[in-house]
Amino acid sequence: MRYADLCGLYDALASTTKRLEKTRALQIFLQTTPKESLRHAIYLCQGTVFASHEKEKIGVADRLILKALSIATGAEESELEKSWKEIGDLGEVARSTIQKKRQSTLFSQPLTIEKVFDNIKRLVTMEGEGSVEKKLSLIAELLTSGSSNEAKYVIRTILGDLRLGVGDGVLRDAITWAFLYPDVPYNTEKNVLDLGEECRKKYDAIIEEVQSAYDILNDFADVAQRLRDRGSEGLRNMPIHVGRPLKVMLFQKADSVADAKKQVGAPCAFEYKYDGFRLQIHKNGDTVALFTRRLEDVTAQFPDIVGVVQRYVTAKQCIIDAEAVGIDPESGKYRAFQEISQRIKRRYNIDEIAQRFPVEIAVFDIIAKDGRDLLTMPFGERRKILETIVPLIPRAMAPSKMFITDNESAAQAFYQSSLDAGNEGVMAKSISAPYKPGSRVGFGVKVKPVMDALDLVIVGGEWGEGKRAGWITSFTVACKDDDTLKEIGRVGTGIKEKSEEGVSFEELTNLLRPHIVGESGRQVTIKPEIIIEVHYEEIQVSPTYASGFALRFPRFVRLRDDKSLDDVSTLSQVQDLYDDQRGRNANIDDASDGLV
Numbered sequence: 107m108r109y110a111d112l113c114g115l116y117d118a119l120a121s122t123t124k125r126l127e128k129t130r131a132l133q134i135f136l137q138t139t140p141k142e143s144l145r146h147a148i149y150l151c152q153g154t155v156f157a158s159h160e161k162e163k164i165g166v167a168d169r170l171i172l173k174a175l176s177i178a179t180g181a182e183e184s185e186l187e188k189s190w191k192e193i194g195d196l197g198e199v200a201r202s203t204i205q206k207k208r209q210s211t212l213f214s215q216p217l218t219i220e221k222v223f224d225n226i227k228r229l230v231t232m233e234g235e236g237s238v239e240k241k242l243s244l245i246a247e248l249l250t251s252g253s254s255n256e257a258k259y260v261i262r263t264i265l266g267d268l269r270l271g272v273g274d275g276v277l278r279d280a281i282t283w284a285f286l287y288p289d290v291p292y293n294t295e296k297n298v299l300d301l302g303e304e305c306r307k308k309y310d311a312i313i314e315e316v317q318s319a320y321d322i323l324n325d326f327a328d329v330a331q332r333l334r335d336r337g338s339e340g341l342r343n344m345p346i347h348v349g350r351p352l353k354v355m356l357f358q359k360a361d362s363v364a365d366a367k368k369q370v371g372a373p374c375a376f377e378y379k380y381d382g383f384r385l386q387i388h389k390n391g392d393t394v395a396l397f398t399r400r401l402e403d404v405t406a407q408f409p410d411i412v413g414v415v416q417r418y419v420t421a422k423q424c425i426i427d428a429e430a431v432g433i434d435p436e437s438g439k440y441r442a443f444q445e446i447s448q449r450i451k452r453r454y455n456i457d458e459i460a461q462r463f464p465v466e467i468a469v470f471d472i473i474a475k476d477g478r479d480l481l482t483m484p485f486g487e488r489r490k491i492l493e494t495i496v497p498l499i500p501r502a503m504a505p506s507k508m509f510i511t512d513n514e515s516a517a518q519a520f521y522q523s524s525l526d527a528g529n530e531g532v533m534a535k536s537i538s539a540p541y542k543p544g545s546r547v548g549f550g551v552k553v554k555p556v557m558d559a560l561d562l563v564i565v566g567g568e569w570g571e572g573k574r575a576g577w578i579t580s581f582t583v584a585c586k587d588d589d590t591l592k593e594i595g596r597v598g599t600g601i602k603e604k605s606e607e608g609v610s611f612e613e614l615t616n617l618l619r620p621h622i623v624g625e626s627g628r629q630v631t632i633k634p635e636i637i638i639e640v641h642y643e644e645i646q647v648s649p650t651y652a653s654g655f656a657l658r659f660p661r662f663v664r665l666r667d668d669k670s671l672d673d674v675s676t677l678s679q680v681q682d683l684y685d686d687q688r689g690r691n692a693n694i695d696d697a698s699d700g701l702v
């Protein structure tokens with residue numbers, strides 16, 4: 107398939123901010139994409155050449171691109187760099203430079219999406235001697251073969267910055283429309299779906315099924331191929347592959363132990379809520395793979411956990427869900443998440459840091475065992491299976507501490523004992539519920555003392571002055587509203603002056619620096635990559651920020667490098683928190699009215 111056709115779609119997607127228009131354009135494109143090009147087209151529309159479950163990520167240094175562009179066009183690197191500084195987008199620099207040069211020297215021959223895909227994939231995975239030269243020629247080949255518009259998109263793809271506004275939700279809906287619901291009644295004038303109440307229910311159910319398929323397969327190309335070949339039959343018997351991560355089940359929150367019991371239903375299982383990070387552990391014979399909650403492969407960072415799983419987990423093959431929690435080697439007590447979080451990103455001296463910050467894994471669920479998929483099995487039974495393969499090995503691994511009861515004061519005492527042991531709170535789980543990947547269904551809830559927290563993404567900032575010059579000292583944060591981000595406030599407190607005391611301005615600035623995409627005076631615009639947990643005193647309605655809300659006394663609590671953009675708090679969660687808070691305040695007012 108011609109790459110120019112895909113670029114035509116890109117142009118259409120970039121020309122609208124309307125989600126439904128994007129979905130329609132993508133639907134039509136997918137319907138007309140030849141079978142053999144579907145996989146390539148889907149990955150490229152996501153701005154990548156890899157499935158979400160694959161560990162490789164696209165990432166090529168700006169310098170290399172400047173060099174390749176210079177080779178392909180004959181323009182001086184310094185000249186290219188100058189226009190890059192002016193325009194701020196290397197894709198656009200490529201487009202305009204090639205457009206100018208093309209008139210004189212270069213000739214054009216059609217690029218295919220397969221060619222673009224293959225070159226980018228080779229480029230990203232290539233290592234070793236002579237690889238820089240080979241990489242340069244792979245990029246230059248694409249730049250000299252395609253049109254200037256194609257060059258723009260090639261460069262943006264290589265940079266991992268396609269800017270089409272196509273998130274997972276749009277892609278999921280477009281795949282559904284293309285292969286299951288081609289005549290979805292879309293009123294383009296009003297920009298709404300014209301579905302009656304009955305149809306709406308059916309439609310929502312189909313979308314949910316497609317989402318569930320994706321949550322298991324973790325690959326939109328697989329989902330699309332199944333739907334294209336087998337229609338809705340393709341949604342049945344979704345295979346689980348040991349070694350390929352699936353989305354983790356998430357939990358809702360409860361205000362108290364009593365509320366948890368009410369939400370989950372009695373009797374329910376209470377478990378310690380460990381303050382660590384989540385690991386989905388895959389064991390296949392002696393091969394063990396570890397994935398974070400955002401499904402990043404962190405096997406190399408935790409050789410200690412790999413060893414423990416190889417040695418003690420008795421199943422030949424399994425997928426288990428666990429929390430890795432830091433323990434103090436001397437006292438054996440749990441450590442706070444912040445102290446061990448550096449292990450997740452560490453790429454060097456791994457054995458040394460593993461010794462300094464040992465972790466223990468608390469295993470709380472099982473998804474597959476010895477070729478058997480356990481997703482639909484009730485939690486109570488899954489837990490029994492888990493206990494047969496996960497022994498208690500002090501300071502290494504154990505089934506999570508659990509207590510089944512329908513007695514509220516006993517549950518309350520368990521909650522207190524969990525807090526006393528240094529945990530965050532408790533989880534309450536329905537014994538009869540299945541495991542639902544990717545969803546925050548109410549099969550389980552968390553109860554912890556501090557509830558007013560949001561996970562927000564940093565989208566901007568301000569350089570400090572005086573002795574804080576050189577650091578970004580105020581951070582604009584945003585929540586998610588569908589596929590867009592909406593600002594909700596600025597955070598400046600909670601970050602430390604010195605790194606010994608916690609996350610410092612310097613550390614945060616260094617993390618953000620590569621993602622700065624624009625500057626004006628002291629203000630910077632930042633590509634949304636870094637997610638932080640923010641506590642606040644109150645949510646207020648405010649016209650200052652696009653979300654319509656602002657946070658009173660927002661405070662940085664910790665980096666959430668275990669979370670992805672998908673996990674950022676949503677505007678509707680903010681709205682709910684705001685409503686709850688008004689409810690609480692209303693009660694206080696009511697009470698005082700009563701007293702007067």
Ligand code: ATP
Pocket residue numbers: 355356357358377378379380381382383384399429470506533552
């Ligand atoms: P939080 O910010 O409160 O950690 P979260 O947004 O990361 O929550 P939730 O689904 O809301 O995720 O809370 C559940 C998280 O708690 C799980 O993802 C897991 O990492 C952790 N956890 C600790 N102990 C348990 C347990 N016994 N069972 C399930 N999850 C547990």
